[in-house]
Amino acid sequence: MAFKKKVSLKDIAQAVGVSSALVSMVLNGKAKQYGIGEEATRKVLAKAKELNYQPNIMARGLRSGKSHLLGLVVADISNPFFAILAREIERAASEKGYTVIYGSSDEKPEHLSTLMNTLANQGVDGIIVIPCENSEELIADLYLQKYAMVLVDRYFPDINTLSVSLDNVKACKDVTQHLLSQGFRKISFVAYESKLLHTTERIRGYHEAMQEAGLENNIHVLKFPQDKYHEMMLQVFEENKINNKNIEAIIFSTNSLTVQGLYVLNQLKIRIPEDVAVFGFDGGDVFDLYSPAISYVRQPVEEMGRKAVTILIDQLESDEPQVIRRYKLKPELVIAESSVKKQ
Amino acid sequence: MAFKKKVSLKDIAQAVGVSSALVSMVLNGKAKQYGIGEEATRKVLAKAKELNYQPNIMARGLRSGKSHLLGLVVADISNPFFAILAREIERAASEKGYTVIYGSSDEKPEHLSTLMNTLANQGVDGIIVIPCENSEELIADLYLQKYAMVLVDRYFPDINTLSVSLDNVKACKDVTQHLLSQGFRKISFVAYESKLLHTTERIRGYHEAMQEAGLENNIHVLKFPQDKYHEMMLQVFEENKINNKNIEAIIFSTNSLTVQGLYVLNQLKIRIPEDVAVFGFDGGDVFDLYSPAISYVRQPVEEMGRKAVTILIDQLESDEPQVIRRYKLKPELVIAESSVKKQ
DNA sequence: ATTTTGTGTTAAAACGTTTTAGTGTTATAT
DNA sequence: ATATAACACTAAAACGTTTTAACACAAAAT
Numbered sequence: 001m002a003f004k005k006k007v008s009l010k011d012i013a014q015a016v017g018v019s020s021a022l023v024s025m026v027l028n029g030k031a032k033q034y035g036i037g038e039e040a041t042r043k044v045l046a047k048a049k050e051l052n053y054q055p056n057i058m059a060r061g062l063r064s065g066k067s068h069l070l071g072l073v074v075a076d077i078s079n080p081f082f083a084i085l086a087r088e089i090e091r092a093a094s095e096k097g098y099t100v101i102y103g104s105s106d107e108k109p110e111h112l113s114t115l116m117n118t119l120a121n122q123g124v125d126g127i128i129v130i131p132c133e134n135s136e137e138l139i140a141d142l143y144l145q146k147y148a149m150v151l152v153d154r155y156f157p158d159i160n161t162l163s164v165s166l167d168n169v170k171a172c173k174d175v176t177q178h179l180l181s182q183g184f185r186k187i188s189f190v191a192y193e194s195k196l197l198h199t200t201e202r203i204r205g206y207h208e209a210m211q212e213a214g215l216e217n218n219i220h221v222l223k224f225p226q227d228k229y230h231e232m233m234l235q236v237f238e239e240n241k242i243n244n245k246n247i248e249a250i251i252f253s254t255n256s257l258t259v260q261g262l263y264v265l266n267q268l269k270i271r272i273p274e275d276v277a278v279f280g281f282d283g284g285d286v287f288d289l290y291s292p293a294i295s296y297v298r299q300p301v302e303e304m305g306r307k308a309v310t311i312l313i314d315q316l317e318s319d320e321p322q323v324i325r326r327y328k329l330k331p332e333l334v335i336a337e338s339s340v341k342k343q
Numbered sequence: 344m345a346f347k348k349k350v351s352l353k354d355i356a357q358a359v360g361v362s363s364a365l366v367s368m369v370l371n372g373k374a375k376q377y378g379i380g381e382e383a384t385r386k387v388l389a390k391a392k393e394l395n396y397q398p399n400i401m402a403r404g405l406r407s408g409k410s411h412l413l414g415l416v417v418a419d420i421s422n423p424f425f426a427i428l429a430r431e432i433e434r435a436a437s438e439k440g441y442t443v444i445y446g447s448s449d450e451k452p453e454h455l456s457t458l459m460n461t462l463a464n465q466g467v468d469g470i471i472v473i474p475c476e477n478s479e480e481l482i483a484d485l486y487l488q489k490y491a492m493v494l495v496d497r498y499f500p501d502i503n504t505l506s507v508s509l510d511n512v513k514a515c516k517d518v519t520q521h522l523l524s525q526g527f528r529k530i531s532f533v534a535y536e537s538k539l540l541h542t543t544e545r546i547r548g549y550h551e552a553m554q555e556a557g558l559e560n561n562i563h564v565l566k567f568p569q570d571k572y573h574e575m576m577l578q579v580f581e582e583n584k585i586n587n588k589n590i591e592a593i594i595f596s597t598n599s600l601t602v603q604g605l606y607v608l609n610q611l612k613i614r615i616p617e618d619v620a621v622f623g624f625d626g627g628d629v630f631d632l633y634s635p636a637i638s639y640v641r642q643p644v645e646e647m648g649r650k651a652v653t654i655l656i657d658q659l660e661s662d663e664p665q666v667i668r669r670y671k672l673k674p675e676l677v678i679a680e681s682s683v684k685k686q
Numbered sequence: 687a688t689t690t691t692g693t694g695t696t697a698a699a700a701c702g703t704t705t706t707a708g709t710g711t712t713a714t715a716t
Numbered sequence: 717a718t719a720t721a722a723c724a725c726t727a728a729a730a731c732g733t734t735t736t737a738a739c740a741c742a743a744a745a746t
Contacts, residue, residue: 061703365695
């Protein structure tokens with residue numbers, strides 16, 4: 001419980017009457033490895049506890065070149081998906097003796113870049129990134145410089161990094177098939193206008209399912225820009241005459257799109273699921289409390305966070321060059337009223 | 344853009360042909376203060392830029408005893424109020440050259456304690472805490488040890504710390520008066536069973552307004568424990584026969600209580616505002632998207648975060664003992680349909 | 687001509703840790 | 717008796733920074 005560190009190895013050494021080297025060895029659990037006597041070991045341990053010794057992280061870091069700090073760059077912390085992800089990452093790291101420092105990029109590559117710099121300056125040992133659009137070059141740079149890094153939620157196919165993400169193709173294929181099984185045929189897919197792989201994969205899942213059902217003519221993908229998607233969505237949904245059944249069901253491919261979509265449908269007084277069925281992403285209180293409750297794809301956030309931390313630290317602490325792997329986690333569909341056909 | 348620091352003062356010194364002391368002085372902008380020649384200054388600056396020098400934070404920290412790290416302990420990062428607060432704090436700190444490391448206490452004092460220890464071990468210069476129930480002793484301890492600290496959202500009246508919080512009395516008084524002005528008389532107040540001052544202050548605001556309106560007999564405060572408030576709320580609301588107008592309006596005094604309250608009212612098929620009017624706290628998408636939209640107290644989150652950082656850093660960097668102040672920020676009522684009487 | 691003052695620079699120490707190479711002692715093997 | 721091994725420990729260096737005291741060397745003052 002101390003911010004100003006007082007007790008040092010030397011203090012203990014003097015109190016016990018040994019060298020600080022010995023104290024260091026004992027306190028690092030290397031007593032037998034270095035063949036330290038039992039007596040000395042006991043005394044040092046006791047004194048350390050008595051004086052409530054806390055190692056000075058700076059000195060240790062300076063000496064070892066390691067900070068035991070992990071950087072985390074999240075896209076948008078006010079999105080519950082990322083908030084929970086951040087919490088899990090913090091927990092998992094803490095269990096392994098690492099501390100997390102983080103920042104929000106707000107999906108802006110310039111912010112991302114600034115943040116990475118800040119984190120680098122703070123001497124983080126490795127970094128967990130939710131990359132944003134147009135950050136491929138930045139990430140590739142770091143990759144070339146061999147920095148320990150793991151991408152979460154999204155990744156770049158051309159950069160050979162560690163990554164953990166959802167099986168996005170399967171997720172959206174499953175969703176589409178669920179809607180098809182409910183009897184919906186005119187299913188629209190709403191995505192961000194983005195080259196990020198997780199977007200294209202999600203679209204692909206939808207495509208595949210539609211094609212397999214022989215409905216390639218019904219494929220209808222709506223792409224909205226990241227900035228002013230609310231207005232555009234409003235306009236598009238109005239034009240599409242949802243009430244005339246030009247669209248029977250909508251899949252929103254991210255959490256924020258779903259929430260905005262609900263705002264818009266609300267505003268246009270379009271009823272769910274009578275006028276249009278809705279399937280969303282990532283859950284949250286809004287989904288459960290909305291009338292009707294909204295179906296959604298649940299990502300294994302906890303697992304995602306823990307996995308990211310584990311493989312990053314493995315890489316940091318193993319000597320052999322790690323095998324680069326892309327982990328794909330399984331989605332789960334939470335079915336509520338919004339996607340079930342009323343007859 | 345480097346995690347492994349390579350270029351050191353010595354490298355620059357050698358390249359230019361001066362001592363590393365001189366380089367340090369120049370790079371810290373103390374050239375004239377130490378009377379360094381123009382020529383040398385120019386060359387050093389140029390070389391530093393050329394080699395992309397980044398100071399080693401550990402070495403600097405070891406030498407100075409300062410880390411430029413701020414600790415942040417948030418109650419629950421998945422609550423949007425705290426998520427946004429965390430983001431603002433991170434931003435404000437970063438602008439001032441500080442980095443934030445954080446953790447969630449989940450409202451558990453043991454977690455809080457562990458986290459504080461971790462942060463202390465990381466050598467943070469100061470700490471921003473959203474204290475939780477039963478953490479008074481812990482906080483008092485730190486206060487006695489004169490650690491730089493600021494409490495946010497909540498504070499303890501008996502501990503003389505810096506703090507930033509909402510003017511909770513006014514907030515709830517305003518809410519109550521708004522409901523009274525709508526013609527509601529049987530107004531219930533829902534709070535956590537908590538000794539935390541922000542709870543008692545919120546209750547006090549409600550009390551004052553009711554008393555001033557001559558309705559002390561209608562005062563009805565419901566307190567729920569932090570853990571299983573959902574079930575209890577369900578039970579209580581059922582018993583209170585809301586449909587018989589035993590309760591005309593409900594004030595929920597936190598964000599999580601509001602959200603849970605909506606779940607419960609939903610479950611009991613109680614209509615808002617026909618059966619009962621509702622006023623919530625802190626906002627969020629749920630509030631806007633619920634039918635009807637929920638009125639709520641908006642806290643100036645951004646201001647709260649920035650203020651906390653500012654006064655903490657002021658304290659860290661000023662030599663004179665800081666004047667301890669408790670900052671109280673003004674609430675704002677966002678009125679939607681849920682609290683407006685239908686006639 | 688010598689002391690003083692000023693200017694520009696550096697050597698050295700310090701922060702607290704970890705590790706390597708080495709020291710002195712005692713026990714065992716030759 | 718001497719070389720060798722095993723044991724228990726320490727001295728010292730290194731990590732990169734900042735700051736203090738000191739040092740040359742010139743110019744100005746005596």
